[in-house]
Amino acid sequence: MSKNLVLQTDFGLCDGAVSAMHGVAISVNPQLPIFNLTHEIPQFNIWEGSYRLYQTISYWPEETVFCSVVDPGVGTDRLSVVAKTSENQYIVTPDNGTLTHIKQNIGIVAVREIDEKVNRLPRSGDSYTFHGRDVYAYTGARLASGIISFEEVGRELNVDDIVELEHEQPQLDGAGVVHGNVDILDVRFGNLWTNIERELFLKAGIKYGDALEVTISNGNQQVYKNIMTFGRSFADSRLGEPLLYVNSLDKLGVAINQGSFADAYRIGTGASWRIAVRRAPKVIYS
Known part of the structure; x- marks a missing residue:
């Protein structure tokens, strides 16, 4: 067969x-x-x-x-x-x-x-x-x-x-900051998919609803820095707000509710695109 x-x-x-x-x-x-x-x-x-x-x-x-x-x-x-x-x-x-x-x-x-x-x-x-x-x-x-x-x-x-591309492993440092790569885009919707496993993220003690500071860099250049919420789904944020979530591969994703995060901030993918996440004060959007 x-x-x-x-x-x-x-x-x-x-x-x-x-x-x-x-x-x-x-x-x-x-x-x-x-x-x-x-x-x-x-x-x-x-x-x-x-x-x-x-x-x-x-x-x-x-x-x-x-x-x-x-x-x-x-x-x-x-x-x-x-x-x-x-x-x-x-x-x-x-x-x-x-x-x-x-x-x-x-x-x-x-x-x-x-x-x-x-x-x-x-x-x-x-x-x-x-x-x-x-x-x-x-x-x-x-x-x-x-x-x-x-x-x-x-x-x-x-x-x-066999040939392998440069590919850094995600890590949790001593200051409680989670580091990883922007591996790929959810192309149609513009969400960022990282290589940060959910288990590593939760090991940092981060819970759903927490406010987090997210920094994205390309090489040595900082491209994005802002505070957003870690939500279970897009329903945990308002229209146009950024959020962190767990994607379909059980890894950390970054999105804008009904918008393209990649297009909005011109984010790319690969070994040079890095993301760092740490706790931040709770932000309430008005």
Whole structure:
């Protein structure tokens, strides 16, 4: 029985690139279930590709095969790999940092380099710029269909050697300040999703309803500083007010009630975008 194949790229849907990947997969197995995670990763943004995999993968059945192609280094000596997660799923991707969030938050138990002598679309050997079609979609479809096993992907690599993006761990300092990164945006609504786990936040003794001072910086530049409430939901704030909340991944989020926090303050994401949260005097909005 075929497993699911889930595709993610930064290609967009305005041309035939994604369709070509679907076509290759269906040519391998016309009965293969194929789904799109997203094809709207910002161009070349490996960090976001890594996070969107982490955001999604745990909600799919075991043995689902994910094919993630955000590959500014296509045609270079970067490796093409298949990773097996601790939840028994597979990710077909360039080894360029795309596995960062999966490795740190879920776990990777094995990695194999794709042997292109056997796992490459026939008659595509002279192309070096569309590995998403020629290598990843083809290998992913063969793996999901059971045509090849994980062991037949290629030689085994050391999990510790895979490329990881810079990614600081959240922490609680001695002064009771919680530090973390702005990992990603809830794009449609403009909320900030951080890497601060709810457990760490509560370890600081912070309770729902507390007023907190929030500081956001990009590198050494402070971008935002204000006081807001830690609420259970958006109903705990008034229209247009900022708030802290726990998002769907059980991590700290920052939002404006029915507004875009990211747009309002021009907040970005990634390792250079840092957030610090500490208790502040209660503020009552008039």
